Amino acid sequence: MKTELIFTGTELLLGHVLNTHAQYLGKRLSDMGLEIGLQTTVGDNWNIMEDILLTALKRSDLIVVTGGLGPTADDLTKEVVCSVTGVPLELDKDALSKITDFYEKRGIKITEGAVKQALFPKGSIILPNDCGTAPGAILEKDGKMIVLLPGPPREMTTMFENYVVPYIDQKCRGREVTKYKVIKLTGISESAVQEKIKDLGGRGNPEIAYVAKPGEIQVRVTARSQSPIEAENLVNQLFIEIEDRLKEHIFGYDDELIEEVTGRLLASSRLTLATAESCTGGLISAKLTSLAGSSVFYKGGIVAYSNEVKEKLLGVPGEVLERYGAVSRETAFAMAHGVRRVIGADLGLAVTGIAGPSGGTPEKPVGLVYISLATADGQFCQRYIFPGNRQAVRQGVSNAALDLVRRHLLGIEIFIDKD
Amino acid sequence: MKTELIFTGTELLLGHVLNTHAQYLGKRLSDMGLEIGLQTTVGDNWNIMEDILLTALKRSDLIVVTGGLGPTADDLTKEVVCSVTGVPLELDKDALSKITDFYEKRGIKITEGAVKQALFPKGSIILPNDCGTAPGAILEKDGKMIVLLPGPPREMTTMFENYVVPYIDQKCRGREVTKYKVIKLTGISESAVQEKIKDLGGRGNPEIAYVAKPGEIQVRVTARSQSPIEAENLVNQLFIEIEDRLKEHIFGYDDELIEEVTGRLLASSRLTLATAESCTGGLISAKLTSLAGSSVFYKGGIVAYSNEVKEKLLGVPGEVLERYGAVSRETAFAMAHGVRRVIGADLGLAVTGIAGPSGGTPEKPVGLVYISLATADGQFCQRYIFPGNRQAVRQGVSNAALDLVRRHLLGIEIFIDKD
Numbered sequence: 001m002k003t004e005l006i007f008t009g010t011e012l013l014l015g016h017v018l019n020t021h022a023q024y025l026g027k028r029l030s031d032m033g034l035e036i037g038l039q040t041t042v043g044d045n046w047n048i049m050e051d052i053l054l055t056a057l058k059r060s061d062l063i064v065v066t067g068g069l070g071p072t073a074d075d076l077t078k079e080v081v082c083s084v085t086g087v088p089l090e091l092d093k094d095a096l097s098k099i100t101d102f103y104e105k106r107g108i109k110i111t112e113g114a115v116k117q118a119l120f121p122k123g124s125i126i127l128p129n130d131c132g133t134a135p136g137a138i139l140e141k142d143g144k145m146i147v148l149l150p151g152p153p154r155e156m157t158t159m160f161e162n163y164v165v166p167y168i169d170q171k172c173r174g175r176e177v178t179k180y181k182v183i184k185l186t187g188i189s190e191s192a193v194q195e196k197i198k199d200l201g202g203r204g205n206p207e208i209a210y211v212a213k214p215g216e217i218q219v220r221v222t223a224r225s226q227s228p229i230e231a232e233n234l235v236n237q238l239f240i241e242i243e244d245r246l247k248e249h250i251f252g253y254d255d256e257l258i259e260e261v262t263g264r265l266l267a268s269s270r271l272t273l274a275t276a277e278s279c280t281g282g283l284i285s286a287k288l289t290s291l292a293g294s295s296v297f298y299k300g301g302i303v304a305y306s307n308e309v310k311e312k313l314l315g316v317p318g319e320v321l322e323r324y325g326a327v328s329r330e331t332a333f334a335m336a337h338g339v340r341r342v343i344g345a346d347l348g349l350a351v352t353g354i355a356g357p358s359g360g361t362p363e364k365p366v367g368l369v370y371i372s373l374a375t376a377d378g379q380f381c382q383r384y385i386f387p388g389n390r391q392a393v394r395q396g397v398s399n400a401a402l403d404l405v406r407r408h409l410l411g412i413e414i415f416i417d418k419d
Numbered sequence: 420m421k422t423e424l425i426f427t428g429t430e431l432l433l434g435h436v437l438n439t440h441a442q443y444l445g446k447r448l449s450d451m452g453l454e455i456g457l458q459t460t461v462g463d464n465w466n467i468m469e470d471i472l473l474t475a476l477k478r479s480d481l482i483v484v485t486g487g488l489g490p491t492a493d494d495l496t497k498e499v500v501c502s503v504t505g506v507p508l509e510l511d512k513d514a515l516s517k518i519t520d521f522y523e524k525r526g527i528k529i530t531e532g533a534v535k536q537a538l539f540p541k542g543s544i545i546l547p548n549d550c551g552t553a554p555g556a557i558l559e560k561d562g563k564m565i566v567l568l569p570g571p572p573r574e575m576t577t578m579f580e581n582y583v584v585p586y587i588d589q590k591c592r593g594r595e596v597t598k599y600k601v602i603k604l605t606g607i608s609e610s611a612v613q614e615k616i617k618d619l620g621g622r623g624n625p626e627i628a629y630v631a632k633p634g635e636i637q638v639r640v641t642a643r644s645q646s647p648i649e650a651e652n653l654v655n656q657l658f659i660e661i662e663d664r665l666k667e668h669i670f671g672y673d674d675e676l677i678e679e680v681t682g683r684l685l686a687s688s689r690l691t692l693a694t695a696e697s698c699t700g701g702l703i704s705a706k707l708t709s710l711a712g713s714s715v716f717y718k719g720g721i722v723a724y725s726n727e728v729k730e731k732l733l734g735v736p737g738e739v740l741e742r743y744g745a746v747s748r749e750t751a752f753a754m755a756h757g758v759r760r761v762i763g764a765d766l767g768l769a770v771t772g773i774a775g776p777s778g779g780t781p782e783k784p785v786g787l788v789y790i791s792l793a794t795a796d797g798q799f800c801q802r803y804i805f806p807g808n809r810q811a812v813r814q815g816v817s818n819a820a821l822d823l824v825r826r827h828l829l830g831i832e833i834f835i836d837k838d
Binding site for chain 2: 011013022025036040042043209220282286288300303305309313342
C-alpha cells in the first residue's frame with residue numbers, strides 16, 4: 001500500500017519545533033509493511049496544503065496527515081481535505097458532546113473554536129482523542145484513505161496506536177510486511193562488528209544495517225514477506241547466527257536501554273548499587289533513577305567533582321590522589337570501595353576520567369576514563385579512551401559503566417584490567 | 420526567495436534515524452529571511468527523487484538537498500540532479516586530490532566509490548567538506564540554485580555555516596529578512612504569561628509566539644523587513660515591553676539553558692554549590708557538570724535515593740523523616756543544610772519529591788516536590804506540584820531547582836514558602 005506522510009505546522013517547517021512525528025510514523029508504518037514513498041512538511045498555508053494533498057492523492061493509497069485539527073484560525077487541515085475531495089464539512093454531535101464535557105469539567109467556557117473541532121468531512125470515521133480535545137478522522141474516498149491526526153505528540157501517538165493501527169491492520173491483511181529485530185552491543189567497535197558478520201550481509205532479504213552511538217553499536221536485521229510469520233522466520237534465522245558470533249557483546253534488543261537491562265538484573269538478583277561519579281557528574285545515577293521503581297536496587301550516590309569530596313566523603317586516601325592522580329586505576333578502586341561502604345550497598349560503581357574539552361595531557365588525554373566495580377569479595381576495573389566531545393564522552397562512559405555492572409551480574413568477565 | 424528543502428535517505432524516510440536536518444536548516448534558512456515553502460523527505464529512490472526535484476525546480480528559487488553524496492551505490496543525488504537539469508557529471512581534480520589525500524593519510528586504499536565523490540554537475544561551485552570526504556556543491560541553472568550537502572549532521576552543518584551561509588547572504592542582499600529573539604521564563608504558567616502580554620500580540624509584524632516545556636515557557640518575538648537593522652529594531656521595541664512586564668520571571672534568552680545561566684552566576688559570584696537529590700536522582704548534577712569548567716563552582720553532590728542515605732550521609736534526623744516524611748519541607752531543609760556542611764560548599768541545594776508513576780497519595784500527590792536552598796545565613800524552600808509523567812516531573816524539578824539558585828544569587832526573592 002503506497003503511503004505518504006504530510007506534517008502540517010509552520011513551527012515544524014521553520015524548525016522552531018523538532019519534527020519527531022517523522023521518525024515515529026515513518027518507523028511504525030514501515031514496520032507494518034506499508035511502502036512509504038514520501039514525507040512532506042508544510043506550513044499552515046492553504047494553497048500549498050491543497051497542492052500537496054492533491055499530488056499525494058494521485059500518487060498514494062494511504063495519506064497520513066498530522067496537525068491542524070485544533071480550534072484556532074490557522075488550523076486548516078479538515079477544511080483543505082474537504083476542498084480537495086469535494087466532501088462537505090459536517091458537525092458530529094457525539095464529538096461535540098465529548099468536547100463540551102471536556103471544557104465543562106475544567107470549568108472553561110466553550111468557544112466557537114472548540115465547536116470547530118467537532119466538524120468533520122462527511123462520512124468520516126471519527127477517532128477519539130484520549131489525551132486532548134481535537135478528535136481525528138479517517139476519510140475513505142475513491143479507493144484512497146486519508147488519516148487525520150492531531151499535532152501534539154502525545155495525542156498523535158495515542159490516537160495512532162489505539163485507532164489507526166487496528167484500522168490499517170485490517171486493511172492490510174495479505175499484503176507484504178516488514179519485520180525486524182535490533183541487537184544492541186557494547187564494548188566493541190563498529191568496524192569490529194562488521195568484520196565479524198560481514199559475510200552474513202548482502203542477501204537483500206533478510207538484510208543487515210548498522211548504527212553507531214556513543215558507547216553502543218546497533219545491528220538491525222530486516223526481512224519482508226507476505227506472511228508475517230515467514231518474515232519473522234527470515235529475521236530469526238539470520239538473527240541467531242549474528243547473536244552467536246557477537247554474544248558476549250550483546251546487552252539488549254530493540255528499544256532496550258542499558259540502564260533498563262542492568263536495573264532489571266539488579267532487581268532480580270536482589271542486589272543494591274551505589275555510585276561514585278567524577279567525570280559523568282551524576283549522569284549514571286540520573287539514568288538509573290529515570291526508571292520507575294529504581295529505589296528497589298539503587299540506594300544512592302556521590303558526585304565527587306572535587307578531590308576534597310573524593311577524600312572526605314569517599315575516603316580516597318590523600319596519598320593515592322597525590323601519587324596516582326584523580327584519574328587513575330587506584331583512585332577508581334578507592335572510590336568504588338568507598339561508596340559501597342559509605343552508602344551501604346552490595347555493589348559500588350565508580351568512574352573517574354577526563355570529559356574535556358580541557359584537562360587532557362599527553363599521558364592522560366581527554367576521553368581517558370577508569371570504571372571500577374567493588375563487590376563484597378572483589379574488585380574490577382576497566383580503562384577506556386572514549387572518542388568525541390564532552391557530551392559523547394559522558395554518554396559513552398555512563399553506558400560502559402552500567403554495562404560493567406551487567407557483565408558482573410551475568411558472570412561475563414572479559415575485562416581488560418581485572419584485579 | 421522561495422526555498423524548499425529535500426532530505427534524501429531511506430533511514431530518514433523509515434524513521435530509523437531522527438531527521439534533525441529539518442529543524443536545523445528550517446531554522447537557519449528562515450532566520451536568514453528565506454521563505455521556506457516545503458520540506459520533503461525521500462528515500463534513496465531514483466524515480467521519486469527525480470519527480471520531487473522537478474516539481475521543486477518549478478516552484479522554488481533555492482533548493483537545498485541533503486544526503487546521497489557518499490561513495491556507495493545508493494548515493495544518487497548528484498546523478499539525479501544531472502538527469503533533471505541536463506547538465507553532465509564531470510570529475511573535479513582538486514576535489515579528487517583532497518579525497519586521495521584524506522584516504523592516504525589514514526592508510527586506506529582509494530576505491531572506485533571514493534572517486535565517485537569527486538564527480539560534480541559541470542559548472543558547480545564545489546563546497547569543501549571540512550569534517551569528512553564527500554564535498555558538496557552549488558549548481559546555478561536557469562535562475563535557480565541547487566545546494567547539495569552531505570548527510571552526516573556534523574559534515575552538513577559545518578559545510579552549511581562555512582560555505583552556504585556566505586553564498587546565500589550575498590545572493591539575498593536587499594531582500595526581506597526575519598529577525599527574532601526568544602525570552603525564556605520560569606516560575607510562571609503559559610496562560611499567566613499570555614494574560615500579561617496578550618494586548619501586545621496580534622500586530623502581525625512584529626509578532627509573538629509561545630512554546631511551553633517542562634519548567635520553562637518561551638516567548639518568541641519575530642519581525643520581518645528588507646533592512647536587517649529595521650527588523651531588529653521592530654523586534655527590540657516589542658521585546659523591551661515584554662521584558663518589562665515579565666522581568667522577574669526571565670532566566671535567559673535565545674538558546675540559553677538554565678544550567679548555563681546559573682553556572683555563570685555562580686562562577687562570577689565565586690560561590691560554590693553542592694546538591695542533595697532525591698526524586699531527580701542526579702539530574703541536577705548531571706546538568707551542571709555537562710558544562711565545561713563546572714568544577715570551578717560545583718563541588719559535588721549526594722543522590723539520596725533512600726531514607727538511609729538521607730540520614731547517614733546528609734544527617735537528616737530520623738525523627739524529621741518519621742514525623743514529616745521524606746517528601747516534606749522539613750526534610751528538604753535538613754538535606755540542604757546537610758549537603759552544604761558535608762561537602763563544604765557555600766550553597767546547599769536539595770530536592771525531595773514524588774516523580775511517579777507510583778508513590779502518590781491524596782495528601783502528597785505525584786509531582787509534589789520541595790526544593791530547598793541553604794546558605795551561610797539562611798534557608799529558602801519552594802513547594803511545587805509539577806504536571807506530567809516521570810520524565811517531565813524530573814525535568815521540571817531540576818530546572819526549577821537551578822532557577823532557585825539563580826534567584827537567590829540575583830536577590831530576586833519571590834518564594835512561595837520562604838523561611
